[in-house]
Amino acid sequence: MSHTEADAENAQPVTTQPRDQIPIIKFFKSKSLFQQLDATMRQLNTKEQVIISGLESTLSTVVSVAQKLKSLGCAEISEIKTEVIFNDDYLYKHKMSIVLTRTPNFSDVYEKRQMQAEETKQLKKQLAAARMESQEFFRSLTEQQGTEEVAQNS
Known part of the structure; x- marks a missing residue:
């Protein structure tokens, strides 16, 4: 048995909710990193999981909030999803969503x-x-x- 197979057998299953039941926090340029971090922590205080999401210029804020919560030991990153959204004018935007799970x-x-x-x-x-x-x-x-x-x- 390889090392990764043993880890997979001993791993604790992460309790995940259906994605459509997880609250989504959309990040905006008008809010500071600290406001976004505070909003995410307030949601995690009431919910087991939360999705943080941002477009274009807020991508770095999404990553920073997820990394900060991970380094504080408050949350684990359960899933990272990136997308490219196209509109009718052949313009596109980059989108990122990160699912955070509250830690004990x-x-x-x-x-x-x-x-x-x-x-x-x-x-x-x-x-x-x-x-x-x-x-x-x-x-x-x-x-x-x-x-x-x-x-x-x-």
Whole structure:
């Protein structure tokens, strides 16, 4: 028995849903890589599998999101599909779809990211409050200096 045959016999079967039941996330140029990554993670939090898909200039974002989730240990790449879509004007577009399957430690990574996001949100609020306080302080100093200058000139 060869090495690959032994691996095939011992491999855990991946539970896959029918492709038409897997949610599809379409990537657009107007969204950043981080927004696409966040949207994909939110979908994976509720679904076992998700398809990420993009055309032309978003292909690199699709690959980057899949690679990032794989490197974090959140998802496995189950399937990669590429297509060339032709239209009536004999123009064509390249399309890529990647099926991602949630890994067992996804929940841990997702919770950690959510906690970090909440901490960041709190820090931003504290920073904004401190900024407003310092602006008020400098505004009051400026007003005091202005009234002192007026009193000295009169």
